[in-house]
Each structure stands twice: as C-alpha cells, then as structure tokens.
Amino acid sequence: MSTFPAIDPATGQAFAEVVEMDAEQIAAVVDAAAAAYRTSHEWRFPVNRAQALRRLRELLAEHAEELARTETRDTGKPLAQARADVAVSTRYLDFYAGACDKLEGRSIPLGPETVDFTVREPWGVCGQIIPWNYPLQMITRVAAPALAGGNAVVLKPSELASQTPLRWAELAVQAGIPEGMVGIVTGHGQAGAALVQHPEIAHVTFVGSAATGTIVAKAAAERLVPVELELGGKSPNVVFADADLERVVPAVVKALIQNAGQSCSAGSRLLVQREIHDELVTRVAAAFAGLSIGPGLEDPDLGPVVAPQQLQRALSMIETARTDGARVVTGGGAPEAFPDRWYVEPTLITEVTPDMEIFTEEVFGPVLAVTAFDDEAAAVTLANDSPYGLVAGVWTSDLSTAHRVAGAIRAGQVFVNTYGVAGGVEIPFGGMKRSGYGRGKGMDAIWAYTQVKNICIAL
Structure with missing residues (x-):
C-alpha cells in the first residue's frame, strides 16, 4: 500500500x-x-x-x-x-x-x-x-x-x-x-x-x-x-474617514492573520479613505510589530504557513509588489528566528494600485495590501475591482453610507463595522464571480x- x-x-x-x-x-x-x-x-x-x-x-x-x-x-x-x-x-x-x-x-x-x-x-x-x-x-x-x-x-x-x-x-x-x-x-x-x-x-x-x-x-x-x-477570495476592508479606528485596527489584523492569512475569506485588501490613510497604516504597522510568531503548539499569534511552496508563493508575491512600485512598510520576508522553516512575517504593503498582482490575486499568507481612495464611488469601484467576490467589510459611523456601500459591493457576505462572526455557522456563506x-x-x-x-x- x-x-x-x-x-x-x-x-x-x-x-x-x-x-x-x-x-x-x-x-x-x-x-x-x-x-x-x-x-x-x-x-x-x-x-x-x-x-x-x-x-x-x-x-x-x-x-x-x-x-x-x-x-x-x-x-x-x-x-x-x-x-x-x-x-x-x-x-x-x-x-x-x-x-x-x-x-x-x-x-x-x-x-x-x-x-x-x-x-x-x-x-x-x-x-x-x-x-x-x-x-x-x-x-x-x-x-x-x-x-x-x-x-x-x-x-x-x-x-x-x-x-x-x-x-x-x-x-x-x-x-x-x-x-x-x-x-x-x-x-x-x-x-x-x-x-x-x-x-x-x-x-x-x-x-x-x-x-x-x-x-x-x-x-x-x-x-x-x-x-x-x-x-478563492481577495476580500477588502473598506474604511471611511469617520470609522472608529479603535475597532478597525484589531479587526483588520485578525481578519488577515487568522491561520497565517491562509483563508479564502481573509481580509487581504485594506481600502482606506485618504484623510486617515497614514494614521491607519501607522496603527496597523504597530499592531503587526507586536505579534508573536512561532510553532502552533506554543500558541503564538502567528504560526507557519502550511508548506514550503506556500512560503515561496508569499515571498515571491511580496517581491513582485516591490518591483511593481508598492512600498513594504513592515515585514516582507521570513523571520530570522526560524531559518529553513515555513514562516512569513506579517507584511503591510502600501501604495498598491489595481493593476498590481498583490491587489488582484490571493497570497494565502499574512500579507495586507493597502490602497487609498477619495470618495464613496471610488471605494466601491476599488472593492469590486477584483475577479473575486467572497467577503467584504465596511467601516463607517454613517448608516446611510454603510447601507449604500454594502449594497453596491459584489460579494457573498458583507460585514459592517465588524468582520466575521465567530464561525458564522447560522449565516449563508459563498461567493460571487470567481x-x-x-x-x-x-x-x-x-x-x-x-x-x-x-x-x-x-x-
């Protein structure tokens, strides 16, 4: 056998x-x-x-x-x-x-x-x-x-x-x-x-x-x-300037690092209104820097990716993003503490544009692509500018904005001022498009x- x-x-x-x-x-x-x-x-x-x-x-x-x-x-x-x-x-x-x-x-x-x-x-x-x-x-x-x-x-x-x-x-x-x-x-x-x-x-x-x-x-x-x-999915969190960043940051981090980013519903795109872009990037980068990395049985925040081919895919896509003109704010490689193992640092990449691979394709690793937008129409366009449509998050204190944007995003699940609900056992889950x-x-x-x-x- x-x-x-x-x-x-x-x-x-x-x-x-x-x-x-x-x-x-x-x-x-x-x-x-x-x-x-x-x-x-x-x-x-x-x-x-x-x-x-x-x-x-x-x-x-x-x-x-x-x-x-x-x-x-x-x-x-x-x-x-x-x-x-x-x-x-x-x-x-x-x-x-x-x-x-x-x-x-x-x-x-x-x-x-x-x-x-x-x-x-x-x-x-x-x-x-x-x-x-x-x-x-x-x-x-x-x-x-x-x-x-x-x-x-x-x-x-x-x-x-x-x-x-x-x-x-x-x-x-x-x-x-x-x-x-x-x-x-x-x-x-x-x-x-x-x-x-x-x-x-x-x-x-x-x-x-x-x-x-x-x-x-x-x-x-x-x-x-x-x-x-x-x-698959390339799910966005859309953050408007009036959002409560104290709630946004931990949710965005969790939506990405769960299972080392190896989830089809991972919130791997962060679309941020330009007025708060720099502040949110700074906060998320600080949160990433505080994450623990190690073997799963030691119960860190972030474990390894599942296989060497997954490690190489993540590192290759990060390098391609650099070559395409995006900026790696934090992370971007394999942690020195684990040579010859399958770990990827939590990575935050800004100045990402819709024509980049990192914007459109799944990494299946702890890599977050950040894109700025100016207004609601641009936010919806960016959210939908993906071959995938699995999950999305909308963050705003304005109920009207939340209702319009949630209705306009083409995804099977849209969360408002949250991202995921502890497994979501009771609610339908599935995608649109690819x-x-x-x-x-x-x-x-x-x-x-x-x-x-x-x-x-x-x-």
Whole structure:
C-alpha cells in the first residue's frame, strides 16, 4: 500500500502516514457509502439523524484537546485557533442536528379534487473535496448538513491535512452514524478526480482554488451532477474617514492573520479613505510589530504557513509588489528566528494600485495590501475591482453610507463595522464571480443537499 507523510509545518518533520488511495480503493469507499444509503432504513427518519449528530457533537467536545492538537500539528495554526475550530465544529453539529426535522414541504392548492404537495429528499451519495486550511471545521461544515438531509458522504481532505477528517469519520461511527455512511478517501489530485467521476456520486461540493474548481465543475457537468463551489477570495476592508479606528485596527489584523492569512475569506485588501490613510497604516504597522510568531503548539499569534511552496508563493508575491512600485512598510520576508522553516512575517504593503498582482490575486499568507481612495464611488469601484467576490467589510459611523456601500459591493457576505462572526455557522456563506456559486452554512446548506419532489394526487 502506497503512503505519504503528514508533515508538521512547524518542524518540517513527518508525524503520521497517509494512504495514497488508488481508483479501486476509492470506488470501494463510494460503493460502501451507496450501499449504506440504500440499506440503512433508520437513517431515513430525521429523529435518528438528529440523535446521531448530537452524539457526534458530544464526542467532538470530549476529544476537543486531542483534535485541536492534531489540527495544529497538521496545519501549523496556533493552538488557540485550533481550539476555536473545534468549538465551531460542535456548533455546526448543534445547528444541523436541530435542522433535521425542519425540512418541511408545502401544499399547493389545485382544487377540491386534487392534493398537491412537495417534499425534500436527499441526493444520495455526496462527494466532497475540502482544502487544508480548516480541515476539522470544513468536514463538519459540509458533511453535517449533507448528513442532516439524509445523504451519505464521501469526503476527500487535502493531502496536506488529512488527520482530523480521518478522526472525525471514526467518531461518526461511534456516534451511531451507520457504517459506510461517512467515507474518507485520501491522496493527491487524482483521488479527487476519481471521486467526482464515480457514477454513484450524485452531488459534488468543492472548496479550494478557482483553477481546480473549474476542473471539478467540468467533470461534474459531464455527468450532469449538481455542484457547489466555494473558491478563492481577495476580500477588502473598506474604511471611511469617520470609522472608529479603535475597532478597525484589531479587526483588520485578525481578519488577515487568522491561520497565517491562509483563508479564502481573509481580509487581504485594506481600502482606506485618504484623510486617515497614514494614521491607519501607522496603527496597523504597530499592531503587526507586536505579534508573536512561532510553532502552533506554543500558541503564538502567528504560526507557519502550511508548506514550503506556500512560503515561496508569499515571498515571491511580496517581491513582485516591490518591483511593481508598492512600498513594504513592515515585514516582507521570513523571520530570522526560524531559518529553513515555513514562516512569513506579517507584511503591510502600501501604495498598491489595481493593476498590481498583490491587489488582484490571493497570497494565502499574512500579507495586507493597502490602497487609498477619495470618495464613496471610488471605494466601491476599488472593492469590486477584483475577479473575486467572497467577503467584504465596511467601516463607517454613517448608516446611510454603510447601507449604500454594502449594497453596491459584489460579494457573498458583507460585514459592517465588524468582520466575521465567530464561525458564522447560522449565516449563508459563498461567493460571487470567481469566488464560486452555491451557499454553505445556515439553512441554505441543508437545502442545497436536498432536492424538491412534487407529488400530485387526484382524489
């Protein structure tokens, strides 16, 4: 059996082995999920699904420290952030356990001699491909609503971070989810391709890059399988001159450095009204200078990026920004304290213009690009001048400005005087433009994992 190592980004050392599954092994997992879906009759009852998801929630809570430490070793993120990921995962299970029996249909009046009504039914076996940045949160976020809707799930985690999804699947069986109903397939890109192409896969969810999402969407389209895509982002925080900078600065810093900037929803662009540009840049630079950097298990503010290729991408994009004429105010390289390791200093870059790569493309590292604007119209233009449209933040004390700008920005989520809401379990999440289509989280996710059937009865 072929395997590959799970690498701790803080040390560069292997701490586990992961199976490189071939097409035959992947087919066996999908076939087992299909068999479980067809034969686990008790799973059809919402009350049974709800009970199993609640038991899984309790098991995640019981194993919280184990899961958090595994997540940190696998991804490099600070331990406090990994613990928060466990807590958010339990909230997902709470939410979707409570949603199982809320999938109601509706009646349609066609006259006294006809009864017409709708029901929501599962798709069958859902194929799900998730990235490496939030593996525990992500498996819970996509698998819980699919299971709540009555589906089976076969999920492929990233080859860079597979450990907590594998453990999640073990706990799911302990929780009473029928054997085979949750399957995990591991490996590199070919494993994802084999999963999407399997004829038993009836619904596909992909979270990752726009380039790979395009490939997944094409493969799903060839089989006429519905697909949900949550792709990249280059999300702006738009700060007007009347904003409360005491609130803005910590939010902007957190929106960037969470998971070392390796988040599709990271607030990686800072659009600032010119009157306060210099003051805000000075404050953010000072906040960056005060951040601690180190191995995730030591629980610093900022851990390593996940792999050497991610380090090189970040450093290369910073250097390109310099060459393009932007100014690096603070950071800009790898910290001297960690030679030959995968760390990037929190980096603040100003004088960024819309034609620069650093303005339009994801870094997936702790790099913040700053651009000044003069008025509201310019702010909206800059915010929308991106191929992505995932998240945005608007900061102002004027409610009218906030309402107009939030409505004008093309993004799936817009926050006003905040950025993110502790996981956002209850609210729909997804993108516009190259950030994908479909919505996860909240009730939108469980609706996406079910389909409407109409039943018409002549009396």
